[in-house]
Amino acid sequence: MRETAYAKINLALHVRGNRADGYHELETLFAFVDAGDELTARRSDRDELTVVGEFASQLTDPFGNLVAKALTSLPHTGGLAVVLEKNLPVAAGLGGGSADAGAVFRIVREEFGLPDDWRARAAKLGADVPACVESVACLGRGTGTDLEPIENDWVGTQVLLVNPRAPLATSAVFAGWNREDRGPLPEGTVSQIATAGRNDLETAAISLCPPIADVLAALRQTDADLVRMSGSGATCFALYRSHEVIQNAAEKLASEHPGWWQMQGKLR
Incomplete structure (x- = not known):
């Protein structure tokens, strides 16, 4: 199993105000690039994660990695041994960790199917994760998790x-x-x-x-x-x-x- 964790960009990002929960009220236009990190996975007795690639050394906390958290958050039979090739810089505004988690959701969907509440599970991992699961242009509101489809006339740009x-x-x-x-x-x-x-x-x-x-x-x-x-x-x-x-x-x-x-x- 192989999935690209498509780099996320914000073609526009408007901050509208502070929220009572400490987050910010946003309006953003998400778009995705057809390149990013690469994930490969195989069936295993238990969940495993190996990180390689140019920016692997920047991911020093295996328990804080969103790939590991995504695997833990989703029901699946047996385990998945995942190799993450970290091509995107960390803390870079590209939603790299969220994109990685989104790729895990797609792998699990293909192999096992996703639970009905997968969107809520994705949102708990991070505000960008729900958009990164489908990785297509969309509007995001609230903290970025309230998504709305949009016609993308810039596909292929x-x-x-x-x-x-x-x-x-x-x-x-x-x-x-x-x-x-x-x-x-x-x-x-x-x-x-x-x-x-x-x-x-x-x-x-x-x-x-x-x-x-x-x-x-x-x-x-x-x-x-x-x-x-x-x-x-x-x-x-x-x-x-x-x-x-x-x-x-x-x-x-x-x-x-x-x-x-x-x-x-x-x-x-």
Whole structure:
């Protein structure tokens, strides 16, 4: 069994206010890239998890790993031995752990089926996990778990992800939000909402991690159709109209900023 944990990006992220439970009221446009971490699984006597890949060393707590938590949260016969190839940076605004958990849900669905309350189980693991199970464009409200389908007229659009190799804690970025409600998401298709939308966490993220501003500036110097920070950072993304244009941009950034991490893909 093999599943890609598709990288999550927020094409727009509007923070509307604080909630009594300590979280924030959000409106976001989730989208997913056809690249990310890779999971392979086989039947086993018990659940097992092995982590390999470029960013494996950043996952130091086996009991805090969302793959392990997802396996524990779902009923299945026997066990699953899972190998997680960690290709996405950790604490990067790409929903990496949530995407990994979503991939586990798909593996279990294929092999055993999911319980009727799987959405509630996914939400308990993290606000992004329910969206990551299906990994298709959708609107998220509340803490991001109230999902609504949307017409995605940008399927197949080229995406370049860039991270300055600086982890950024989501809680710290939200704590730095200026509490200004700048209004709801616009209406329309994915392209219309993304183009007219924004990321309300960008200023707070840059104050904590100034290299984000450098990444955004570098991406804006390429022939991109849209440049924005994803989630709470520090990863930024740029959308391009063709493979040739994205290749030119990727090569330019790799030459000028060899220390930055990058990944290419297409919107699902």
